[in-house]
Amino acid sequence: MLVDKLGDAMNDPKLLDEKAEELFNKFDAQGTGNIDAATLKEAMHVAGVTLTQSEIVDMMVSCDANKDGLIQLNEFQAVMRNEVAAHRRRSAACVVL
Numbered sequence: 469m470l471v472d473k474l475g476d477a478m479n480d481p482k483l484l485d486e487k488a489e490e491l492f493n494k495f496d497a498q499g500t501g502n503i504d505a506a507t508l509k510e511a512m513h514v515a516g517v518t519l520t521q522s523e524i525v526d527m528m529v530s531c532d533a534n535k536d537g538l539i540q541l542n543e544f545q546a547v548m549r550n551e552v553a554a555h556r557r558r559s560a561a562c563v564v565l
């Protein structure tokens with residue numbers, strides 16, 4: 469799970485953004501400021517999340533705010549924040565059950 473690897477960043481939005489930036493920069497080795505779908509898939513895999521091709525496409529569509537077909541850093545940070553928020557909701561549901 470991605471969120472299991474985040475540790476303190478789970479509860480610290482600033483730290484989470486820094487972790488996202490660190491990951492983003494690792495995959496944007498050329499320093500283009502963009503990552504494409506294939507790179508996103510690899511990045512998420514390294515982060516501990518294996519996604520299917522259709523999940524990647526969904527993610528690209530929902531995260532690509534400026535619709536240029538690539539993920540920029542601010543879009544990637546939003547993905548990470550959404551992952552944490554989704555995890556919180558799942559955890560809360562488990563407590564209720």
Ligand SMILES: [Ca+2]
Pocket residue numbers: 531532533534535536537538539540543
């Ligand atoms: Ca974009």
